[in-house]
Every structure is written in C-alpha cells, then in structure tokens.
Ligand code: SF4
C-alpha cells in the first residue's frame with residue numbers, strides 16, 4: 001500500500017505556528033518519512049511535551065499524546081514497553097529536552113529503547129516569548145537575560161555521543177529533503193535515535209534565522225565523514241557555533257532495551273491475556 005502525507009494529517013485542524021516557523025518543515029518531514037516508510041498511522045504513536053513544536057500530536061492522525069514538560073521521552077519509552085510493535089516518536093523543543101527533561105534525556109540515550117526523538121532546537125523558549133534556553137550561547141540577550149546569558153550552552157550532539165547514543169544526528173528545517181531522509185534513517189535504526197534539528201524561531205530570535213544558518217550548515221554525508229568513527233563525530237560536534245554540520249554524526253549497533261526484557265518473550269505486554277490475573281491480594285497486602 002502506498003501512503004501519502006494526507007494519511008497522517010488530522011481532520012481536526014492545522015498547526016497554529018507563526019508563518020515561517022521551522023516547525024512546519026519538521027512536521028512535513030516527519031509525515032513524508034512516515035509515508036515513505038509506509039507506516040500505518042494506527043501503529044504509530046506520536047508523543048509531545050510542552051513547547052511550540054511539541055504540540056504537533058494535535059495535528060496528526062497517528063495516536064498522539066501531549067504529556068508533561070520535559071517528559072515526552074519517559075512517556076514514549078513507556079508506550080514502547082507496553083507495545084513494542086508500535087512505531088514511537090517523541091518531539092520536544094530545546095527547553096523541553098535539554099532543560100526540564102535533561103535527566104530523562106541522558107538516561108534514555110544510554111538505555112537505548114527503540115524510539116525516535118526529534119528535538120526542534122531554536123535556542124529559545126519560543127512558546128513563552130523567547131527567553132534564553134539551555135542551548136542559547138553564552139552572552140545571548142533575551143527577555144530573561146537582558147545582560148547576556150551567563151552560562152555556556154549545552155552541546156546536544158556531543159552530549160548524546162558521550163552518553164552512549166547509538167544514533168546521533170542533526171537536521172536543519174531549511175533542508176527538507178535531507179531532514180526527511182534523516183528521519184527515515186532514524187526510524188529504521190534499532191535503538192534510541194536522536195535528531196537535534198536547527199529550527200529557527202522567526203518571531204523571537206531576529207539574529208539566528210535561516211540566513212544565519214544557511215552559510216554555517218554543511219551536509220556531513222557530502223564531507224567524507226564516517227559515522228562509525230566516534231572521535232571524528234565528537235570533533236564535528238564541537239565545530240559549533242562556527243559551523244553546524246547536518247546529517248548522521250554517529251551510529252552503532254548495540255542492545256535495544258526492549259529486546260533485553262524477558263517479559264516480552266510472549267509478545268507485547270498490551271496483548272498479554274490478563275483475564276486470569278487477580279490483583280486483589282496485592283491491593284489487600286498494601287491497603288490492610
Ligand atoms: Fe515557531 Fe517561534 Fe512562533 Fe513558536 S514562537 S511558533 S517557535 S516562530
């Protein structure tokens with residue numbers, strides 16, 4: 001069966017992002033990738049946190065959940081563990097992923113459950129009017145840092161590689177075909193796949209728009225980079241802020257979390273027969 005992006009659009013409405021927002025390209029790239037992979041929307045779960053882009057599950061026909069700030073990754077991991085036959089995608093912004101959700105992020109990377117994590121990284125808290133975020137560069141002027149951000153920025157690519165990431169990539173909302181292909185690769189990877197995406201916030205960041213990144217990005221796949229070379233990947237990760245390579249920095253095969261759990265030997269938990277399980281003794285033991 002051949003699907004199109006229309007199969008993944010919600011009939012309830014369209015995204016309300018600002019005109020020119022990078023989220024439109026990310027949303028389109030995800031839906032194009034799902035269509036090209038011929039994934040059934042009924043077998044695909046799309047989890048969002050809090051943030052402009054993270055609200056995307058509103059506008060898809062896939063199963064969707066908006067969960068707490070910083071929590072889409074643990075929620076998506078839970079979905080995957082309940083039914084590991086589902087295709088599971090989580091979408092955060094940079095604040096959601098690397099601020100409020102930082103602890104979950106690191107542990108999810110090393111745990112390596114088979115989910116795709118998209119982070120729209122615009123280096124500001126866009127939804128709440130442009131405050132500095134964990135990926136804002138030191139010195140960045142914003143409503144919350146009128147004298148310049150005091151802290152150095154988080155480098156998500158270097159962080160994910162060092163935490164044991166098995167698929168670490170960067171996309172760019174200004175290069176839709178490349179981003180679509182990257183998301184397809186992420187779904188085909190067995191393990192936790194991070195795609196940090198440069199996603200200009202055209203409303204609150206008047207400096208780092210598309211023109212700023214156009215000359216700073218280059219495609220890793222066209223540069224002779226070997227994604228199995230961890231040292232080379234880290235070196236590329238530290239090219240920012242002068243250069244922002246896009247593409248697959250690092251990939252390796254290692255144990256996938258759900259494959260190591262004996263509970264799944266008889267299929268997804270969601271399909272197990274629970275009609276003969278009596279939990280009353282458990283309740284009685286803890287409520288007596
Ligand atoms: Fe996009 Fe920024 Fe508008 Fe949010 S505030 S929708 S991130 S342009």
Ligand code: MG
Nearest residue numbers: 093094124126
């Ligand atoms: Mg942001």
